Amino acid sequence: MDTRRIDGSLYRGMVAAGALNLRRHVTEINDLNVFPIPDGDTGDNMLLTVEGGANAPADADLSSVARDVADRMLLSARGNSGVILSQFFDGIAAGLEGAADADPARFAAALEVGVKHAYGAVMQPTEGTILTVAREASKAAADSKADTAEELLDAFLSEADRSLDRTPDLLPVLKEAGVVDSGGAGLIRIAEGMRAALDGELAEGDLAIPDREKRADTPDFSRFTEDSVLEFGYCTELLLRLLRAKTDPETFDLAPIVSYLESIGNSVVAVKTGTVVKIHVHTMTPQLVLAFCQQYGEFLTVKIENMSLQHNSLDGKTPAGKTERKPFGVVAVACGEGLISMFRSLGADEVVNGGQSMNPSAQDFIDAFDRVNADVIFVLPNNGNVILTAQQAAQMYSKSDVRVLPSKSVGEGHSALTMMTPDTDDYDGMERDMTDAMEGVVTAGVSVCSRDAENNNRILYKGEYIGFIGDRVFSADNDSLDAARALVDEIDFGDHEICILISGADADPEEEEEIAGYIRLSHPGCELYEVEGGQAVYRYLLIVE
C-alpha cells in the first residue's frame, strides 16, 4: 500500500501499534539492561511512556493528535529513555504544528525536530544511546526523499538497525556488558509497530488495558473502612465488543458514549479500534457506565477500582487542595514501607512510591507536587534513572518553584535530607547545603543477579548474589552473607563515621545481624544504624556517609 499522507487517525493508530509492538518485545528490551538487576527496566519505562501516548483519543486532525499524544507521553514518561522518548514525540508534534495531515517530507522534517527536542532533554547528551539511533535514523529517513510513508519508515528502520549495532562502539559500558543500547532497541520496536500499522497490521484484541502499572501494588483495603466516604470515586476501565445485534460495529460513533461519560464522570478516554471500544472514566457511579455501554455490545474485560486505595495515596496523605499552602516542602522517591517512612520521618512531605522496581512517571511527581502544595519544593529522585523524569515534571509544573536535587541513590537522598535545616527562607543556601551533603556518600547493595553478565571484569551468573557499589559489581557469591561480607571489604570507609544497613523485603534477620556484626568488627570507629527498609530488588542496602 502506498500511503502518501498521514492524518490524525492514522498517526494515532501508528502510535498505538508502536506501543503494541514494544509490549510484545518488552522482556527482550528489559534484558538489555547493562546492570543485571531488575531495577527500573528500560523496556517497562518506555512501554508505560508510549502507552500513555497511545491513549490519546482519535481525531482526524494530525496536528492536534500529535500534540495530544506528546502531552500524554510527557506526563507518563518514566526513566531516562522514557523522558527522551517523550521529548522525541514532543518534537514531532512541534514539527507537525498546524498540519491537518502530512506528506512524507513534512513527516521526515518533524522527525528531525523530534531529534532536537530529544537532545535538548538531557544536559549532557550521550552518544551510543537512543539519541544516536533517533538522530541517525531520522536523518536517513529525510535523506531518502521517500514518496510514501512506507518508504520513509523503511529508511528510518534500516538505518536504525545499523545505528543500534554501532552503539557498543560508542559506549564502552555496552561493549563490556555485551549488549546494544536498550533505549535504541525500544525505539526500533516502536517504529516497527508504526510501520506495521501502515499495512493495517494492528490487531484489535491487543489494545488490552495495561495492567503493568499495578503489578507492584497490593491495594490496602484499610484505606476504605466502614466509616469512609467515597471521595475519589472509581477508576473504571472496560473493553467493549460492539455487537451487530445491537448496533453497527463498523460505523459506530463514539460521540454519544463520550458525552454520556462526561456527564457522569471525568478523565474520560474512549478509543475505538476495529469493533472494540476501550473506555476509561473516573466516576462515582460505575454501574451507570456499564448499563450505558451495554446498549451497544458486551464486555471483554471490566475493571473497577476504588481510587481511595490507589497507590498514589500510599503514604496516606490528604488529597490535593486539602492541605494548606506551605512556604516549602520536600518530595522524595522511595520504595519499601520502611524506606518510605524513613524519608517521611526525616522531613519529606510526600514520598512517591517507586525508584528501584518501578520508576515513577512525571504525572506521579506532578500529583505529589499538588499534594505538597508549597511555594518551593525540593525533589529527591534517589535514583539515577528518575532524575530526568523529575526534571521533566518540574518543568511542566508552574504552581511551585520546583528544584530537583540530583540524588542518584537512596544514600545521597538520605544524606541530603538529614542535613536539611529548614528554619530559614534562604532556599538557595538550603539547596546548596543539601547538594553538598550528597558529596562522597557511598551507596552499596546486595541483590540477585538476574542474568548471566559481565561487569567490572567479573563474570556473573544468573541467580547468584552480587555486591555492588554504584553500578559496579565488587563481589559475587552463591551465599548472600559471603557476598555481603566481601562487599563490605571493598567499601572505602575513609573518613566516614556513619554506616546505615537497610534490609530489603527478602532479607534474612539473622543474616542481617551477621552483616552488622561484621561491619562493627571491621570498622569499630563507625556508628552503625540498622533500618528495616522493606525495599524490593535490593536485599540489603548499605549507606556509608
Add this chain to the structure above:
Amino acid sequence: MRKVKIITDSCSDLTPELLEKYGIDYAKMNTVLDGETSPARLEWTPEEVHAFYDLMRAGKRITTTQVPVEEFRTIFEKYLSEGYDIVYVACCSKQSGSVNTARVVADRMLPDYPGAAIYCIDALNAAMGEGLLSIAAAMFAEEGLSADEVAEKITAMRNNVNEYITVHSLDALARSGRLKASKAFIGNLMGVKPILTSDYYGAQTPMKKVRGRQNSLHEIIALLKDSIEETPKYPILFCHADCRQEEVDEILAMIREELPGREICVGYFGPIIGASIGPDAVGVFGIGREVTFGKDAAEN
C-alpha cells in the same frame, strides 16, 4: 561601699574549684528520680556523675524542679546578714522559673535589711554559659564594682556569652520542653549531630547539623574560636555529660590547638542540665562577640 556576693544556681555547672576560686555560691534546684527528690549538687564525684548518666543511658527519666523558695530564703539570708549585696545570676528564664521566684523572695526579704540590694539577673544562658557570666560578675566585683554596677555590666554582657553544644540526639531536650526546634532536628538522625546554641533570646536552639561525632566536635570548637578569639580575658569553659576520658582528653587537645594559651576549665554538665541534655553531650563556652542567632525571629 557594701560587699558584693555573686550567687548562681545548679544550672551554672560551675565546678567546685571554680566556685571556690571566684567566691561564688549557688542556690540548689532539685532532681526527681522515681518520685524521690534530691538537691542538685555541683560538688559531685566522677563516680556519681557516671552513675547518674548511666541511669539515663538505661532509659530512666530524671525530672527537675526549680530552686525552692526556702532555698532562696536561706541563701539570701546568709549573705544579707553578713552585710553583702547580692547579684544572683540566674538560669535563663526560658529554661527555669527560678529567676522569677528569686525576685519575689528578694522583694519580701529586703525590707528587713535596710540599705541592702539583691539583683536577680536572667542570664539568657544556661549551663556553663550561665556559669561564665557568674565568673564575669565575680571578676567585676573583684575589681571593686558595686552590686548595681556589676548587675549593669553583666546584663549588658549576656549576649556576649557564646555557647556551642553537640549531642547525639535532641530527643531528651525536646521531651523536656526546653528546646526550640523544627522536626528536622528531632528523631533518629542516624549519625547526624545537631549543634545547639543559646540564641539571642536565650532559647536552646539547634543552629546546624554536622555529620558524625568527630566533625561535630571540630565544629563546636571552630565556632567557639571564631566567636571568642579576640577576647582572651575570660576563661574557656568546657563541659561534658560523662564522656569517655579519652574523648575528653582529645577535645581538650583540640581546644588547646585552636585557642593556644587560653585558660580552659573542664567540668560536667550538672544534674539539672544533664537531665535534659542527655549523656555524652559536649559543650564549649566563652565570652566574645555578640550572639545574634535567632534575633530576627519573633520572640516566643
